[in-house]
Structures are given as C-alpha cells and as structure tokens.
Amino acid sequence: MKHPVFKFAFMLTVAMLMSACATSYEPVPPITPVGVDAGGHALKTQNMMVILDASSSMDQSYQQWKKLDIAASVVGNMARTLPADMGIKSGLRIFGGDPDLTRKSSTMIVDMGDFDKAAFAKGLSTVSKAGGPSPLDKAISAVAMDLEGIEGKTALIIVTDAAGMGTQPPASAMALKEKFGDSLCVYPILIGDDANGKKLMDELARIGGCGFATTADGLASGQQMADYVRKIFIGEMMDSDGDGVADAMDKCPGTPAGVKVDAVGCPLDSDKDGVPDYLDKCPGTPVGVKVDSTGCPLDSDGDGVPDSLDKCPGTPAGVKVDASGCPLTVLQSGAVSWTFNEINFEVSKADIKPSSYGILDEIAAALGANPQLKVVVEGHTDSSGAHAFNMDLSKRRAQAVVDYLVGKGVSPSRLSAEGYGPDRPIADNATKLGRSKNRRVQFTKID
Known part of the structure; x- marks a missing residue:
C-alpha cells in the first residue's frame, strides 16, 4: 500500500499539470458608448432581431478572448448604444449553448417586444457557456415565427464565427427573405477572421439585399458602434409637412403641400405684410401699410381706396369716391x-x-x-x-x-x-x- 503522503503528492502534481494545461482568457474590455441622438430623425428600421452563436466553436479563442465573450460584448455594446427611447422592438435568439441548460437547436432568450436595455443585459447574462452544434439555418428559420405580426422594417443581426455551419444557412435566409421581402435586411457580424466565414457572411448580407456584413473588430470602439447603429436605424431628419425643412428647424410646422418656404420652414411673405404669399391676394403691398387677412390694404370705410391712400376716411357706405377716397359727389374733391x-x-x-x-x-x-x-x-x-x-x-x-x-x-x-x-x-x-x-x-x- 502506498503511503498517504505519496498519494497526496501525486494528486497535487496532477492538479498542477491540469491547471498548467488550462487556457486562460482575458476579459473583453468594455467600450465607452457614444451617444446616438435619434431626435428629429425618422426611423429607418423599426425592429431588431439578434441571433447569437453560442455553439461549441465559440468556446475557442480569437486573439486573447473567447469568441463567445466577444460576441456577447458586441451585442451588449449595441444594446447600450441604442437610444432607450428610440421606439424599436427587439428580440434575442441563440443557437447552440450549454447542453446542460438546453437541448434545443435554437432558443429565444429575449422575447420580441419593446426594446429594453435591462432585458437585453439580463438575457445575455444567461449565455455564459458555449456548446453543442451550429444550426444557424434553424435559428434563421425560427425567426419567421418571431416576426409574425411585427410591422415595419426589421434588421436581422447575426453574430457568429461562421464555423461548422454547413450549406443550409443561405437557403434558410432566402426563405426568410421571400416571406418578408423588403421589410427584412440582414446584417451579419463575423467573430474572427476566417476567410470562409467571411464568404458566408457576405452571402447572407447579399441575400438580405439591404444589409451589409462587418466584423467584431470593426465594432471595437464606441464611435464605431455608434456609426453602426446610425447606419442601420437612423434615417433622414423628419420633415412632417414635406416643405424641405426638417421638423427640428421648422418654425412653421404644418405648411400646406406645395407652398414655398424660407430657411426656417415658414411660407414666403415677399412684401412683408404678415400674410404669406400663398394667401396674399394683394402682393406687393408697400412696406408699413396695414393689411387684412387676405393681405390687402385695409379699407376701413369700404370705399375701395385703402386707408393708406384715403384722404377722406369714414366715407358713408355706398358713396362713390375718387382715387383719393373722397366722395365723387356734387362737391368734387380738389375744387375750392x-x-x-x-x-x-x-x-x-x-x-x-x-x-x-x-x-x-x-x-x-x-x-x-x-x-x-x-x-x-x-x-x-x-x-x-x-x-x-x-x-x-x-x-x-x-x-x-x-x-x-x-x-x-x-x-x-x-x-x-x-x-x-x-x-x-x-x-x-x-x-x-x-x-x-x-x-x-x-x-x-x-x-
């Protein structure tokens, strides 16, 4: 029988060897989010569906980090960069994952609904271990049910290393595109630098028709992530009345269609009489002349001669007057x-x-x-x-x-x-x- 001291020394040696063989990963450094101001802008995309790869290949390292940690960091940074009040709907789905927690090929961990930063952070915190196969095609197909009844344009964001995907993801993407048409755009994000993976990401973006592929390396800073969010979600400045002046600068909202406006969105008033040209029945009124609601000089006594020219104000109704507003009567004006x-x-x-x-x-x-x-x-x-x-x-x-x-x-x-x-x-x-x-x-x- 071996002495207990030798047994303990043997076990300690094995533990040390296993510890030496274990891979140590650096935590992914956080980014400082750059604010994205959506105020006054139209939303180009109203919904976000994220598919996160948690399959076994994501347990491998890229640079000094675990791929799954990089992917979770990218999604987390995106959620922190999106304005909380932007008004989009969002959901988060994974494929693969810890086999001790799920046997499903794909799992919805944040249900489709109003975007909530806290809900996204909580959902991501459950994805702590990679494992299982890489059924991206099934995850893409499942999105069809996730988006049922959802209105507006959707950004399908796929975060993956694209390893072990097989040949089915493009077919699933095409089926999804056929179902949703122009309301669906695909934005793949590649973790790593695998050439074949890049080809797959580019193909999925091409099938989407209106998205683009990028890499996690290209989203490593707060500014890069802010630019990414703007490209996908933020449209042109809103111009509700269509006068060519954005709502944020429009001092005269609700201008009727076709009316010419100045730089601040107010209808032109060429003669500066306070009545816009499109309502002005008497354009070219001299400066300083008081006008009525139609832009015509006031004629208080209704004799047809504006007050500014009327030398005989207060002419009784019905009395004919001359060009100076004085009665054309038996007492002709101008005579003595x-x-x-x-x-x-x-x-x-x-x-x-x-x-x-x-x-x-x-x-x-x-x-x-x-x-x-x-x-x-x-x-x-x-x-x-x-x-x-x-x-x-x-x-x-x-x-x-x-x-x-x-x-x-x-x-x-x-x-x-x-x-x-x-x-x-x-x-x-x-x-x-x-x-x-x-x-x-x-x-x-x-x-």
Missing part, C-alpha cells in the same frame, strides 16, 4: 368752390322749391362724407329789380340753404351764409341765358 343753378326758390322769396331737395340732399351727404370741410353758402341774383332787395333776398336764400343742410345733420359750425345779390355776375345780365346763370347758389371752401 361749387356752383349750383338747380337750387331754385319761389319767385322773390327765400322758400326753397321741393324740386331742389334732391340736390340739397346730395350736398348734405357730401358734407357728411367730408367732415373736415367748412363752406360759406353764397346767394347770388341777377340784376333785375332793386339792388337792396336783391342783396337781402340773396342773403335770406343762402341762409335758407344753410338751415336745410343743418336740418339734414350738417353741423352749423361748418356753415355760414352770405348774400352778394347781383354784385358778382358770372354771365351777361343783358341776356336771358346770362341772367339764369347769375341766379345761383355757390359754396366756397373755407380754409
């Missing part, structure tokens, strides 16, 4: 006196004939439309009869006109009456026609 032969009186009296009421009403309206106008009402006669009588008569007739206009609402402070009898003729009193012209009522403007 107005003569009326059609204001007639009873013979040798100051009583106004009813036939003259119409013209007097027009004069009253004209004075009402020009509240700033003050006039002297002049009575004139021909030379027939006594001079003194004619002087008195002309004064009384002028006053009768003033009284009539006051009765129509004209302020008496704007009117005065004068009688000039025959002293200011405008025609020859020797003729009947001349005398008729001299018998008149004249309005003269007072400055």
Whole structure:
C-alpha cells in the first residue's frame, strides 16, 4: 500500500499539470458608448432581431478572448448604444449553448417586444457557456415565427464565427427573405477572421439585399458602434409637412403641400405684410401699410381706396369716391368752390322749391362724407329789380340753404351764409341765358 503522503503528492502534481494545461482568457474590455441622438430623425428600421452563436466553436479563442465573450460584448455594446427611447422592438435568439441548460437547436432568450436595455443585459447574462452544434439555418428559420405580426422594417443581426455551419444557412435566409421581402435586411457580424466565414457572411448580407456584413473588430470602439447603429436605424431628419425643412428647424410646422418656404420652414411673405404669399391676394403691398387677412390694404370705410391712400376716411357706405377716397359727389374733391343753378326758390322769396331737395340732399351727404370741410353758402341774383332787395333776398336764400343742410345733420359750425345779390355776375345780365346763370347758389371752401 502506498503511503498517504505519496498519494497526496501525486494528486497535487496532477492538479498542477491540469491547471498548467488550462487556457486562460482575458476579459473583453468594455467600450465607452457614444451617444446616438435619434431626435428629429425618422426611423429607418423599426425592429431588431439578434441571433447569437453560442455553439461549441465559440468556446475557442480569437486573439486573447473567447469568441463567445466577444460576441456577447458586441451585442451588449449595441444594446447600450441604442437610444432607450428610440421606439424599436427587439428580440434575442441563440443557437447552440450549454447542453446542460438546453437541448434545443435554437432558443429565444429575449422575447420580441419593446426594446429594453435591462432585458437585453439580463438575457445575455444567461449565455455564459458555449456548446453543442451550429444550426444557424434553424435559428434563421425560427425567426419567421418571431416576426409574425411585427410591422415595419426589421434588421436581422447575426453574430457568429461562421464555423461548422454547413450549406443550409443561405437557403434558410432566402426563405426568410421571400416571406418578408423588403421589410427584412440582414446584417451579419463575423467573430474572427476566417476567410470562409467571411464568404458566408457576405452571402447572407447579399441575400438580405439591404444589409451589409462587418466584423467584431470593426465594432471595437464606441464611435464605431455608434456609426453602426446610425447606419442601420437612423434615417433622414423628419420633415412632417414635406416643405424641405426638417421638423427640428421648422418654425412653421404644418405648411400646406406645395407652398414655398424660407430657411426656417415658414411660407414666403415677399412684401412683408404678415400674410404669406400663398394667401396674399394683394402682393406687393408697400412696406408699413396695414393689411387684412387676405393681405390687402385695409379699407376701413369700404370705399375701395385703402386707408393708406384715403384722404377722406369714414366715407358713408355706398358713396362713390375718387382715387383719393373722397366722395365723387356734387362737391368734387380738389375744387375750392361749387356752383349750383338747380337750387331754385319761389319767385322773390327765400322758400326753397321741393324740386331742389334732391340736390340739397346730395350736398348734405357730401358734407357728411367730408367732415373736415367748412363752406360759406353764397346767394347770388341777377340784376333785375332793386339792388337792396336783391342783396337781402340773396342773403335770406343762402341762409335758407344753410338751415336745410343743418336740418339734414350738417353741423352749423361748418356753415355760414352770405348774400352778394347781383354784385358778382358770372354771365351777361343783358341776356336771358346770362341772367339764369347769375341766379345761383355757390359754396366756397373755407380754409
């Protein structure tokens, strides 16, 4: 019988030899994530399905790390780089794995649902040991059920060393592509540098049609991973109203289709009147002129002449005006006196004939439309009869006109009456026609 001391020494020696033969792996160094800002951008890809290789070949080393550790690091870094609020759906599936934990060819370890960083980290923590065969084809085929009912474009990200895959993965990829068409893109990530593995990764990306193959070595820094995430998920800046200005810079969201806008997305307003060109019915309004909601200069009295040009604001409705906004009435604007032969009186009296009421009403309206106008009402006669009588008569007739206009609402402070009898003729009193012209009522403007 051997002495116990020799037995213990023998066992210690064996343990030391086994320890010396065991492979020691360095932990994969973590990366510092680089932020990816998805704000204001459209999502190019709405879903992410990751297939992680946990087969026995992933227990081998690449450089100073175990392949499975590299693969888990890549997926973990991707999950940490993706913005938590980006709004994508995601899932994580493995093939192979610790045979003591699963006998399935492929296992879903994070169910397809709203992306959750913590759920991804928890799922990855369960993949601690590689083992079993490499049925990538079955994992790809299983994705068909994982994506049932999922809307939008999906990125199928396959992380593998591509060893021992056989010839079936391309066929499975083609079947999956036929089912989902343009809504599926394939993004293989190769662990290691095997030439045949690279060929398989390139073929799977080609079958996907809209993805690309890369390597874990190309995703080793935070910036590289951020660029990778942007290429797959982040689209152009959103422009909800389609005016060519991104929402983040658009100060006038909701611009109607086809409307020309400036650099900040607001409709052009060429004349700077506050009404955009596409609504402006009066383009070219001078600077400073107030306009209405259609971009036309304000016309407060509705006489057709804008306030900026209206020299007679407040013209009553319906009164015709000239180009300056003053009434086109019996008191023509621009004149300093107005003569009326059609204001007639009873013979040798100051009583106004009813036939003259119409013209007097027009004069009253004209004075009402020009509240700033003050006039002297002049009575004139021909030379027939006594001079003194004619002087008195002309004064009384002028006053009768003033009284009539006051009765129509004209302020008496704007009117005065004068009688000039025959002293200011405008025609020859020797003729009947001349005398008729001299018998008149004249309005003269007072400055």
